Amino acid sequence: xxxxxxxxxxxxxxxxxxxxxxxxxxxxxxxxxxxxxxxxxxxxxxxxxxxxxxxxxxxxxxxxxxxxxxxxxxxxxxxxxxxxxxxxxxxxxxxxxxxxxxxxxxxxxxxxxxxxxxxxxxxxxxxxxxxxxxxxxxxxxxxxxxxxxxxxxxxxxxxxxxxxxxxxxxxxxxxxxxxxxxxxxxxxxxxxxxxxxxxxxxxxxxxxxxxxxxxxxxxxxxxxxxxxxxxxxxxxxxxxxxxxxxxxxxxxxxxxxxxxxxxxxxxxxxxxxxxxxxxxxxxxxxxxxxxxxxxxxxxxxxxxxxxxxxxxxxxxxxxxxxxxxxxxxxxxxxxxxxxxxxx
Numbered sequence: 240x241x242x243x244x245x246x247x248x249x250x251x252x253x254x255x256x257x258x259x260x261x262x263x264x265x266x267x268x269x270x271x272x273x274x275x276x277x278x279x280x281x282x283x284x285x286x287x288x289x290x291x292x293x294x295x296x297x298x299x300x301x302x303x304x305x306x307x308x309x310x311x312x313x314x315x316x317x318x319x320x321x322x323x324x325x326x327x328x329x330x331x332x333x334x335x336x337x338x339x340x341x342x343x344x345x346x347x348x349x350x351x352x353x354x355x356x357x358x359x360x361x362x363x364x365x366x367x368x369x370x371x372x373x374x375x376x377x378x379x380x381x382x383x384x385x386x387x388x389x390x391x392x393x394x395x396x397x398x399x400x401x402x403x404x405x406x407x408x409x410x411x412x413x414x415x416x417x418x419x420x421x422x423x424x425x426x427x428x429x430x431x432x433x434x435x436x437x438x439x440x441x442x443x444x445x446x447x448x449x450x451x452x453x454x455x456x457x458x459x460x461x462x463x464x465x466x467x468x469x470x471x472x473x474x475x476x477x478x479x480x481x482x483x484x485x486x487x488x489x490x491x492x493x494x495x496x497x498x499x500x501x502x503x504x505x506x507x508x509x510x511x512x513x514x515x516x517x518x519x520x521x522x523x524x525x526x527x528x529x530x531x532x533x534x535x536x537x538x539x540x541x542x543x544x545x546x547x548x549x550x551x552x553x554x555x556x557x558x559x560x561x562x563x564x565x566x567x568x569x570x571x572x573x574x575x576x577x578x579x580x581x582x
Contacts, residue, residue: 241301242359251355255301259311259351263344267312267331267559270303272479277303278472286459294465298472299375305564306354306378311347314386317558318346321390328390328398328558332482350386354378371575373495376567383560391557404555419550427549427562430486437542441493444474445538448494449501449531456502456515463515467498492563496541496570497534503578505530541570 241251262270281293294300301307313331320328324338335343362374384402391400399406407425408418421432431440448470456463474491481487506513509526519527545566552560 241355251301251359252352254296255307255351255355256348257351258302258304258307259314259354260344260348262308262310262312262351263315263347264334264336265312266334267309267316268478268482269332269334270308270312271305271475272482274298274303274305274308275472275475275478278468278475282465282469282472285465286462289461291465294468298468301351301355304354304375306358306375306382307351309561310354310379310382311349311351313383313559313561314350314390315343315347317386317390319343320558321393323394329553329556331559350382353385354382357381368572371572371579373499373568373571376564376571379561379564380568383558383564387552387556387558387560393557398557400557402552402556402560404552404557407555416550419554421550421554425554427546427553428486428489431488432546432549434543434546437546438539440488440490441539441542442535443538444488444490444493445497445500445541446531446535448474448497448538449534450527452498452501452534453505453527453530456505457519460516463502466502467495470494470498489563490542492545492566492570493538493541496567496574497538499571500534500537500574501530503574504533504581507578507581508533537570537574541566544570 241247265273277293277298281291281298284290284293297303309331312335315335316325316330316333317328319325319335319338319340320330322340322342324340324343325333325335335347358374358378362372362377363369387402388400392398409420409422412418412420421427421429426432431437448467451470452466455469456466471491471494474494477487478489478491481489505527506515508530509523513523513526545562548565549562552565553562
């Protein structure tokens with residue numbers, strides 16, 4: 240919507256610069272939590288008035304969209320470490336305003352602009368892919384990869400800008416998975432890195448997100464268009480407690496993709512004549528039951544995929560390349576692609 244005219248494009252561009260600056264100032268994870276609250280605000284506005292401007296501008300637009308605000312904060316942290324202002328390039332919890340360095344804030348603004356331009360003019364315009372992926376997540380990953388290339392090595396020569404960090408592979412390990420296995424100095428979330436545990440985490444969070452998305456899509460007129468954003472917003476807010484030091488499950492990559500799966504597969508499973516806001520009898524609710532089971536399976540696959548990406552380029556890297564975003568766009572493409580084939 241921000242490419243309809245020159246005026247609205249420039250309006251969005253300036254908003255994105257401000258959003259990226261704010262993301263750097265308050266820190267990437269706090270910015271992501273703010274996105275979660277903006278999603279809840281947007282849902283209140285949508286349910287009460289039917290307007291979707293909260294989603295399009297506030298939560299997922301050039302203000303608080305993760306590809307602007309979170310990505311700006313993550314890139315600024317990488318730059319601050321590169322310059323020697325920060326102890327870790329992965330520190331997306333610290334509010335970088337406390338450094339008192341305007342150049343750090345300006346990097347956040349620049350990456351906010353990059354995210355805005357890249358998503359609007361590149362990702363969204365790729366034939367088929369642009370409408371069958373999560374452009375927000377894909378842009379977050381692209382922005383982080385760019386930040387790793389630019390700022391992955393500190394000014395004094397410490398570190399490496401390598402995307403995969405093969406220099407830190409487990410020596411003597413056999414096979415790629417063995418080489419990237421977590422260790423004490425190379426871990427994302429040690430309490431949720433076991434493949435077996437990820438089965439239960441993915442299934443139950445996925446089922447919960449699928450069920451919530453179905454209920455919202457059914458209860459709110461037109462709600463299916465934004466249904467997956469509600470469990471995502473709740474998951475984003477949970478990150479606040481992670482910042483506070485509690486070992487919370489990071490699972491927005493599970494809930495958002497499972498929400499997409501719910502909206503995609505329920506009409507297919509229910510068959511012809513299905514209406515989101517119609518009167519549902521036992522047959523429709525039985526279809527919803529089977530759809531929630533599918534959402535649980537999708538959640539497991541997403542949990543596994545994200546842990547894989549954490550081991551590939553987060554654990555051994557010098558800057559933050561977001562594991563959840565790395566999995567979200569791939570899983571969303573697979574879900575929407577499967578939905579298109581089955582439909």
